[in-house]
Amino acid sequence: MKILLINGSPKGKRSNSLKLAYSFIEGFKNGCTDDEESISIDELHVASMNIAACKGCFACWQKTPGICCIKDDMQKVIEKLIDADLILWSFPLYYFNVPGILKNLIDRQLPMSLPFMSSKQNGYGSGSHDSRYDMEGKRHVLISTCGFYSAVGNYDSVLRMFDHFLGKGIYTTIFCGQGELFRVKELSARTDEYLSTVKCAGSEYAMTGTISEETDAILHTLLYSRDVFEKMADASWGISKTTGEKEPDDLVFTRQMAALYNKDAYDGKDRVLEIHFTDLDHTYQIQLSKTGSEVFTDGRLSPTTRIDTPFTVWSAISRGEIGGAEALGKQMYTVSGDFSLMIDWDKFFGSASVVEKTEKTPQNTIEQKKPSMTTMLIPWITFWIAVSIHPKVGAMITLLVVATVPFIMRKHKFVIWDQLSMAAVAILSAAANITGNGVLPTNIGYLVFGLFWLLSCLTKEPLCAAYVKYNYGGENAHQNPLFMKTNYILAAAWGTLYVLTAIWTFLFKKAGFENVLILVNNLIPILMGFFTAWFEKWYPARMARGKRK
Structure with missing residues (x-):
């Protein structure tokens, strides 16, 4: 040929x-x-x-x-x-x-x-x-x-x-x-x-x-859509449409970035992104609304989010030479104001794929979804509830659930914590069934569950990151210091909570305060869940402003 x-x-x-x-x-x-x-x-x-x-x-x-x-x-x-x-x-x-x-x-x-x-x-x-x-x-x-x-x-x-x-x-x-x-x-x-x-x-x-x-x-x-492409094309000439004068490179760059704004991602909230290129001392504003984006050079608007960055850093991020989250974690640039824009950056400015995959999935092949923490939690929750009510019957119910979890969650990828959890719960359930005693196995379960979280802090990937990293670029999230530090802190917090739960459960039962224990062991994890939801937004935003402990 x-x-x-x-x-x-x-x-x-x-x-x-x-x-x-x-x-x-x-x-x-x-x-x-x-x-x-x-x-x-x-x-x-x-x-x-x-x-x-x-x-x-x-x-x-x-x-x-x-x-x-x-x-x-x-x-x-x-x-x-x-x-x-x-x-x-x-x-x-x-x-x-x-x-x-x-x-x-x-x-x-x-x-x-x-x-x-x-x-x-x-x-x-x-x-x-x-x-x-x-x-x-x-x-x-x-x-x-x-x-x-x-x-x-x-x-x-x-x-x-x-x-x-x-x-x-x-x-x-x-x-x-x-x-x-x-x-x-x-x-x-x-x-x-x-x-x-x-x-x-x-x-x-x-x-x-x-x-x-x-x-x-x-x-x-x-x-790209016609309006996005034509805005980028017009800006690429580096010439003002009104005066015909040459525009600085960072303004051309900002106009092209603004052209990539996806107005379909508009969530009912108007935003003004202000970018200050610290090495050039130039400041531009991009108004983001339901009708599109517009660049202002006179600072007439009140910014909702402000980015202070060297132009060299921001342009390197756009070329993919360094990850934006990684650069933020290393404080190569700072962000103040509404941090949600940075979290949803790819939704607003990302070059979303409009090309479907051309490789076809073979027949009879199940396409696996990202891991779900539900896979890990189902056995533990079933164990703590069922065995507490009736050790022998609860243990059998838990073993049945453990056996069916791989089938129920078959479309999801499994991580090591899923496998360890099913093994640990199976062993503890068997012990409860054999001894007819559910108090000691459930208490050991709190301790083991807490140690899983704490021990994961000694690895390259804390337990919670194994599940949520897919929302932050998958394996690339490991290069994001903010993401990793946030998840290490949360993993340590959850681990400490359940180790303490094992301790106070033992003490409360010994003192005869079982009714109080039921309230405490259900209320505190709920409060911890609210804390987690708040912390995972607050902490990265705080660090992005350039503040350290």
Whole structure:
């Protein structure tokens, strides 16, 4: 299999369209049944080649059949076109057609045609010419990006041209709007999704010779909505729309960030985000409302949330060079005011995926959900209640619950604390059933449960973090000092509570205050739950303001 990649971009290897072409080739190689060694890939970067414009002299038809009178790199191109099995035409859209350098190459294909009129009807027009060479069986794919929000309606002249010399309907296209976004590192999370889909398209094309309707539909999905893209595009020029004057880089950056605001996330609360770039001493305000976002440079609004940060830090965060939560935890920037905006940052400003996963889940495979603390708590709660009421019967009920928990929670991932809890509860229930005594096993249960929490503080991941980290980036949450410290404190608090519960339960029962004990052991965990809900919001916000103990 010989693949010829023709890069018709004047930008050469810096081409945005070329990124799509490379992804397609990568997918093609993965999907091809041939050995990878049997696949050869030849690249022609037209910008670095010497290909002059056609003179229209027809010498290649009359004087030197099949050979152009211009002695440059085009003869090599023709040889490769004849030899290739698959030809990829990669180019940006320039003024609603291919760039001039690629049009020269297309014009110079004239020696590949015979001069005599043909009666074949494989395209448009009132006539055609037969090929001088055997070009049957060759496959062509057109890959292109343009600067409009959508490719729809902008490639009509390109399609008509390729219909003429390739034949209508015998080539495949991947046309993508918003092409300039592929060079913006800050948006790579979104553009990489699209490139992944292009890779999938390449794999499908290798296996079937076509791109599936499902994948093609995803390829036609906008990277961003029209209003978001056009705001980012307008801001990228760095020129004021009202004065025409050049704007500072940090203002351009702020306008583009504001353009990413997802007004669909509006929760009925107007917000004003104030950003002070401490290294530049520039302050900007972004008003966030149900109608969209607007940037102000005169400080006219009262901020609800303020971020003080060096511009270098904030831009590094946007490029993914450092995590925003990690940088905040290290106090590389500070936040004051309403901290909820930072907690829900991805909801308001994140480049939410609009591309569905193209990998299909095999049939009969259960897709696992994130771990749930319910898995750990069900056995313990059942044990404490049931065994306290009747040791033997309660123990049997608890053992039955422990046995069914893996089935009930089968759609969720299990963590070590789930497994340890089920094992510990099973052992304690068996002891209660054998001895007929529920007092000592339940008391030991409080102690064991508390020790689980305390011992987890000696590991890289406190117990509560094992469950809630999926709401904060999964494993990346380990790099967030605020998240980790908050969860270490909470784990230590819960562990201490249940160790103390074991102690006072023993003392209260010995003193005969069982009625008081029932009230205490139910009320204090509820109060601790309220404390947890408050602390997990208060503590990160306090630390984000730059205050330390």
